[in-house]
Amino acid sequence: MAYVAVKGGERAIDAAHAWRAEARRGDPAIPALSTGQIAGQLGRAVERVMAEASLHDPELAALAIRQAEGDLIEAAFLLRAFRTTLPRFGAALPLETGRMAVRRRISAIFKDVPGGQILGPTTDYTHRLLDFSLLDDPPPPPAPRAEDPPGPMPRVATLLEAEGLLRPEPPGEAPPFDITREPLAHPAPRDARLQGLARGDEGFLLGMGYSTQRGYGGSHPFAGEIRMGAVTVEIIPDELGFPIDIGEIVLTECQMVNQFHGSRTEPASFTAGYGLAFGQADRRAMAMALLDRAMQAAELGEAVTAPAQNPEFVLAHADNIEATGFVEHLKLPHYVDFQSEAEAVRRLRAAARAEAAE
Amino acid sequence: MKGYNFAYLDEQTKRMIRRAILKAVAIPGHQVPFGGREMPLPYGWGTGGIQVTAAILGPRDVLKVIDQGADDTTNAVSIRRFFARVAGIATTTRTAEASVIQTRHRIPETRLRADQILVYQVPQPEPLYRLEPSRAAARRLHALAEYGAMHVRLYEDIARLGQVAISYDYPVLVNRRYLTSPSPIPAFDNPKLHRMAALQLFGAGREKRIYAIPPYTEVRSLDFEDHPFRPHRADAACALCGSRESYLDEVLTDDRGGRIFVCSDTDYCAGRAA
Numbered sequence: 001m002a003y004v005a006v007k008g009g010e011r012a013i014d015a016a017h018a019w020r021a022e023a024r025r026g027d028p029a030i031p032a033l034s035t036g037q038i039a040g041q042l043g044r045a046v047e048r049v050m051a052e053a054s055l056h057d058p059e060l061a062a063l064a065i066r067q068a069e070g071d072l073i074e075a076a077f078l079l080r081a082f083r084t085t086l087p088r089f090g091a092a093l094p095l096e097t098g099r100m101a102v103r104r105r106i107s108a109i110f111k112d113v114p115g116g117q118i119l120g121p122t123t124d125y126t127h128r129l130l131d132f133s134l135l136d137d138p139p140p141p142p143a144p145r146a147e148d149p150p151g152p153m154p155r156v157a158t159l160l161e162a163e164g165l166l167r168p169e170p171p172g173e174a175p176p177f178d179i180t181r182e183p184l185a186h187p188a189p190r191d192a193r194l195q196g197l198a199r200g201d202e203g204f205l206l207g208m209g210y211s212t213q214r215g216y217g218g219s220h221p222f223a224g225e226i227r228m229g230a231v232t233v234e235i236i237p238d239e240l241g242f243p244i245d246i247g248e249i250v251l252t253e254c255q256m257v258n259q260f261h262g263s264r265t266e267p268a269s270f271t272a273g274y275g276l277a278f279g280q281a282d283r284r285a286m287a288m289a290l291l292d293r294a295m296q297a298a299e300l301g302e303a304v305t306a307p308a309q310n311p312e313f314v315l316a317h318a319d320n321i322e323a324t325g326f327v328e329h330l331k332l333p334h335y336v337d338f339q340s341e342a343e344a345v346r347r348l349r350a351a352a353r354a355e356a357a358e
Numbered sequence: 359m360k361g362y363n364f365a366y367l368d369e370q371t372k373r374m375i376r377r378a379i380l381k382a383v384a385i386p387g388h389q390v391p392f393g394g395r396e397m398p399l400p401y402g403w404g405t406g407g408i409q410v411t412a413a414i415l416g417p418r419d420v421l422k423v424i425d426q427g428a429d430d431t432t433n434a435v436s437i438r439r440f441f442a443r444v445a446g447i448a449t450t451t452r453t454a455e456a457s458v459i460q461t462r463h464r465i466p467e468t469r470l471r472a473d474q475i476l477v478y479q480v481p482q483p484e485p486l487y488r489l490e491p492s493r494a495a496a497r498r499l500h501a502l503a504e505y506g507a508m509h510v511r512l513y514e515d516i517a518r519l520g521q522v523a524i525s526y527d528y529p530v531l532v533n534r535r536y537l538t539s540p541s542p543i544p545a546f547d548n549p550k551l552h553r554m555a556a557l558q559l560f561g562a563g564r565e566k567r568i569y570a571i572p573p574y575t576e577v578r579s580l581d582f583e584d585h586p587f588r589p590h591r592a593d594a595a596c597a598l599c600g601s602r603e604s605y606l607d608e609v610l611t612d613d614r615g616g617r618i619f620v621c622s623d624t625d626y627c628a629g630r631a632a
Contacts, residue, residue, distance in 0.1 A: 009430055009432070009435060010435055010439070012432065013432060013435060013436060077396075077400070080396045081396050081397065081398045083396070084395045084396040084397075085362070085368070087368075180396075181393045182393050183391035183392060183393055183394065183566040183567075184566075185391065185494075186492075186493060186494040187494065312492055312493065312494060316493075321396070321400075321401065322401045322564045324400070324401075325400035325401025325402040325403065325405075325564060326401055326402045326481070326564055327402075328400065328402065329400070329401070329402025329403060329481070332402070332403065332425070332432075332433055332462075333425060333426050333431055333432075333433075334426075334463070334542075335426055335607055335608075336426045336427060336463045336464055336526070336543075336544055336605070336607065336622055337463060337525075337526040337527075337542050337544065339544070339592065339606070339607055339608050339622075340525035340526045340544040340545065340546065340590070341525050341526065342608065343525065343590050343591070343592055344523055344525040344590070347521070347590070348519055348521070348523065351519075351520055351521070
């Protein structure tokens with residue numbers, strides 16, 4: 001009977017999983033992807049998954065991408081669900097991005113800056129022509145190396161702060177809020193907002209950041225500095241009491257510099273929007289910085305008129321794991337509620353018919 | 359299950375959730391924020407209910423899971439298997455045999471007892487969200503018990519349509535204080551919320567809220583003196599067990615308008631048909 005067919009069951013679920021596993025592997029005549037290949041050759045995908053999962057582990061991110069068949073939101077979900085089960089043994093010291101081993105560093109607001117401009121391994125000036133030679137996979141010619149190691153590169157924001165041009169950042173609260181452990185309440189403090197943006201969906205951050213440039217909450221941004229490179233992570237173990245180096249991670253940091261007209265109590269200055277992302281992720285870091293600045297509108301006494309300036313709106317909808325779950329849950333059965341609604345519509349139609357007959 | 363704590367969540371997390379539950383029981387109908395965790399099931403699939411269940415399960419509990427009133431819907435099967443796997447506890451489809459019942463969209467037809475707990479999966483814990491999308495603003499309205507907007511919404515239905523057109527997730531006032539979402543159960547089920555002997559716990563994973571209706575608490579569906587709340591069901595009898603009291607699902611049997619009605623509560627139906 002049809003009634004039985006609409007109900008799923010254990011056998012249906014098992015069969016679906018088996019079919020999925022077969023489809024995931026694809027043609028067995030073609031060698032399977034290794035996680036090393038994914039981590040080594042699809043680095044941007046791995047970095048995005050690590051960012052949206054809030055877990056720095058290239059190998060596990062590569063595994064998640066393979067398991068998710070390249071669906072990066074699904075991969076971030078797999079990695080996040082794993083992250084939740086991990087014990088936390090401590091918090092790292094604040095990263096010193098000013099002491100980054102810089103691979104890329106550009107500033108759009110000065111022709112030159114101390115330490116110089118370094119393009120790094122960017123695609124910014126490639127011509128977007130499909131490279132058919134990659135089909136044959138020839139090894140690339142060796143890239144030229146700089147003869148001298150780069151000198152010290154102070155952060156551009158630090159230089160502006162020294163002159164008083166950039167509004168100084170108020171010191172952060174310690175310990176910082178943790179959105180993975182505590183429920184977010186609004187108005188959310190800036191540390192919680194930055195965490196929400198750091199794991200937010202890249203497409204959403206990009207679209208919302210873009211909206212500020214098109215007049216929905218604009219703040220006249222300049223790319224003060226974008227830098228990418230390896231940073232040392234340090235922790236202070238309880239039993240030692242002094243910092244030890246536990247490794248390096250590659251980060252992209254973006255400082256947007258924005259106009260601020262000043263208020264009754266403060267002279268005019270520039271204000272900063274901050275973006276930080278794992279790996280080489282200009283787009284993500286820049287969009288995050290635009291949004292961070294837009295979300296400071298209320299604190300700076302600016303009129304809050306656009307969605308990007310509303311932290312509750314942005315943070316509640318930036319999380320793609322939450323969003324995809326709730327959008328896709330509509331495919332779960334809803335027939336009890338639909339039945340209720342159908343009865344209500346029938347009642348209303350019957351009442352309307354009776355009224356028309358009178 | 360190897361590598362995982364009993365019922366999946368670590369004990370610290372369970373303690374945090376239990377504290378939220380205790381607070382929720384102490385303030386009936388009030389939404390308590392909790393540090394909801396990522397679960398290995400997607401948001402929208404019952405992660406809030408699953409976290410509440412995981413926090414209250416003991417090794418001797420017997421778990422029943424229903425979705426749309428039925429034990430054999432895919433997601434109910436999946437959640438029941440999850441707990442059988444990570445907690446190794448006994449499961450059942452019999453309402454009377456369960457000590458914990460996790461549900462999505464229904465309250466069982468069989469009257470629940472004081473030694474049972476009903477755990478609801480909640481997609482949207484904030485009953486005011488269609489009227490006030492900002493949760494910060496809605497919180498203020500709850501603090502002031504300022505629920506006029508919801509009464510106006512009901513009044514507008516009556517003025518335009520002659521009746522209230524909300525047919526599920528019908529808002530209730532718990533313990534004469536907090537406006538509360540009963541989760542998307544059909545309005546037909548609302549009277550069962552009132553003075554239920556069992557503890558009712560509500561978990562919203564994505565929105566990170568827990569709330570509760572303690573046993574025997576007064577729960578009133580919002581209405582007016584001249585337009586009292588009226589639950590509805592399809593005017594038919596179950597094609598399998600003949601019940602005229604239970605909530606019915608409509609099943610299309612052909613493409614020429616043929617249809618039958620059957621109980622949504624499969625355990626109740628099977629018990630009567632036997």
